[in-house]
Amino acid sequence: MKSEKISEAVVRRLPIYWRYLSELQRREVSTVSSQELGQKLDLNPAQIRKDLAYFGDFGRKGIGYDVAYLIEKIRHILNLDQQINVVLVGAGNLGHALSNYNAYLKENLKIVAVFDAYEPKVGTQINTLKVQPMDELYDTIKNHNIRIGIITVPEYEAQQVANQLIEAGIAAILNFAPIILKTPPHVRIHAADFTTEMLSLAYYLEEGKEDSTDGE
Amino acid sequence: MKSEKISEAVVRRLPIYWRYLSELQRREVSTVSSQELGQKLDLNPAQIRKDLAYFGDFGRKGIGYDVAYLIEKIRHILNLDQQINVVLVGAGNLGHALSNYNAYLKENLKIVAVFDAYEPKVGTQINTLKVQPMDELYDTIKNHNIRIGIITVPEYEAQQVANQLIEAGIAAILNFAPIILKTPPHVRIHAADFTTEMLSLAYYLEEGKEDSTDGE
DNA sequence: TAGATTGTTAATCGATTAACAATC
DNA sequence: TAGATTGTTAATCGATTAACAATC
Known part of the structure; x- marks a missing residue:
């Protein structure tokens, strides 16, 4: 977790990640790489990694991101764990x-x-x-x-x-x-x-x- | 008129200029400066001048922009002079x-x-x-x-x-x-x-x- | 003429992307 | 171990802003 100021561009991508991750979860996919995400969402994988890294180390080197875990993290970042x-x-x-x-x-x-x-x-x-x-x-x-x-x-x-x-x-x-x-x-x-x-x-x-x- | 590639950010501001200019016209204001526009639209005046200058020399030094003329120009840029x-x-x-x-x-x-x-x-x-x-x-x-x-x-x-x-x-x-x-x-x-x-x-x-x- | 304001260049700021060491 | 993929630094690209000569 860093504490740089997060740009609006980053914030606007978070719901997009979240949405697609939710779809992956429905399809019971448990792991996803920035590569795959980028392909699906028309974004540069480095950008996705950087976006997520603003908020914490959510991925695992050599493996990718755990879908359920990442969903939970973004959910928290977007304040959706509260009403x-x-x-x-x-x-x-x-x-x-x-x-x-x-x-x-x-x-x-x-x-x-x-x-x-x-x-x-x-x-x-x-x-x-x-x-x-x-x-x-x-x-x-x-x-x-x-x-x-x-x-x-x-x-x-x-x-x-x-x-x-x-x-x-x-x-x-x-x-x-x-x-x-x-x-x-x-x-x-x-x-x-x-x-x-x-x-x-x-x-x-x-x-x-x-x-x-x-x-x- | 230059022929650089226009960025999406610029394009998205054009309708906003146009909208406000139309309001000025309704109020029978005939001239407006980038200063005033910027104040009203929460934008930097230099940015407004630069945006408009991509498409031509629409203003007059020392005077500002003629409202009716600028409306017509933006209308054309946005292709609104055709159905x-x-x-x-x-x-x-x-x-x-x-x-x-x-x-x-x-x-x-x-x-x-x-x-x-x-x-x-x-x-x-x-x-x-x-x-x-x-x-x-x-x-x-x-x-x-x-x-x-x-x-x-x-x-x-x-x-x-x-x-x-x-x-x-x-x-x-x-x-x-x-x-x-x-x-x-x-x-x-x-x-x-x-x-x-x-x-x-x-x-x-x-x-x-x-x-x-x-x-x- | 003096004051105002443009169009534009240069400076700054910020966002995206490439590259790679770390490591699973 | 070899292959994959992250997190991060550095390079690049692009957009915004400041500054000012030109000029109405």
């Missing part, structure tokens, strides 16, 4: 869709409350959750020790919702609204905006500018 | 939610067809679009000159769907399934998986490991 409660604000179509992921998230990461500012939405059911009004946000976050917020409200409400989440002590936000949130440095923001994503993909279509050019 | 057709595969909750973004995408980027492999879903209506069966995928992509595919099917179907999209000549894929797609190098893949995103956020909760520590 992590999540709140979702904005019960529109997207919010609805995301709350269905609860089943997949399992593993101690769970959306436990849904909020919406729109009066008629309040009280309606989303899966097992009842949509709550915004004025219950603060207390709910405090009482349920909610640590992550998901924002799926329209652009013009997003900053205000973020403010409320942060005031209530949330530590991290996943923002689906197409806006750069202004937040204090101790709050972690990840942008997950669909339209931005689509627009940047459009950049790569240059080849197709002339119609009916075939292949590369 | 870009998009197909969505997987008409579940998430697919449904995304197809609602069509209104926002406008600007020549549009989801024009939706597919699903599940028999009873076929023929149902999603907004203005009728869900089509998978065996019409190839011809539809060809006939409508569809260039981008969105994958919102379950993990175990994603690779196969990607193969079909690529075979039909799609140039870029936005993948919401939690799996690393194996694709030829000329196809651009962006991952947009919700669970991976959530897991990486969980990493940053370390502070909260001990309960009831207050603030930072």
Whole structure:
């Protein structure tokens, strides 16, 4: 275990490792090398070894990594050995869709409350959750020790919702609204905006500018 | 206009510039400096100038950037001065939610067809679009000159769907399934998986490991 | 002219990859 | 022992930032 600062790039790869390791476990594979992982995940094996080595000596020279052990380690690194409660604000179509992921998230990461500012939405059911009004946000976050917020409200409400989440002590936000949130440095923001994503993909279509050019 | 290779980091910032510039335009602001842009978007002004300079000399020394002109330029760089057709595969909750973004995408980027492999879903209506069966995928992509595919099917179907999209000549894929797609190098893949995103956020909760520590 | 701001070069910082001794 | 594979150092590559001449 070193104590260098871990870069975001590394952190973003951890769930990817974890996901594939879980698949290996289901297939009852007990050992895997950085070589194999790299092949499967399209990453450089040295990078994988380096990533993992930030957190400890998890592998065995000449052998590779024990799948079950590594899963357990990454699980710990990602804080998934504790219950992590999540709140979702904005019960529109997207919010609805995301709350269905609860089943997949399992593993101690769970959306436990849904909020919406729109009066008629309040009280309606989303899966097992009842949509709550915004004025219950603060207390709910405090009482349920909610640590992550998901924002799926329209652009013009997003900053205000973020403010409320942060005031209530949330530590991290996943923002689906197409806006750069202004937040204090101790709050972690990840942008997950669909339209931005689509627009940047459009950049790569240059080849197709002339119609009916075939292949590369 | 230089012809260096543009990095993905630069490309991902272009839509963000564009978005904010559009807001300025709505507010009838006609000129903006890299300084102001940087402040608003949490970016280094030098980086913004450098990003834009890859594509041309869009600014005026001593003055800044003309908002309308720069919008037009970025619009062109992102290929949005042509119609870009998009197909969505997987008409579940998430697919449904995304197809609602069509209104926002406008600007020549549009989801024009939706597919699903599940028999009873076929023929149902999603907004203005009728869900089509998978065996019409190839011809539809060809006939409508569809260039981008969105994958919102379950993990175990994603690779196969990607193969079909690529075979039909799609140039870029936005993948919401939690799996690393194996694709030829000329196809651009962006991952947009919700669970991976959530897991990486969980990493940053370390502070909260001990309960009831207050603030930072 | 004085002040502002670009475009660009050079400096810095950080992330990825190659290489290899250690060792299972 | 021979072969495999890690953890880590050093080399490389790339992206960000600072600085400033050019110029509006």
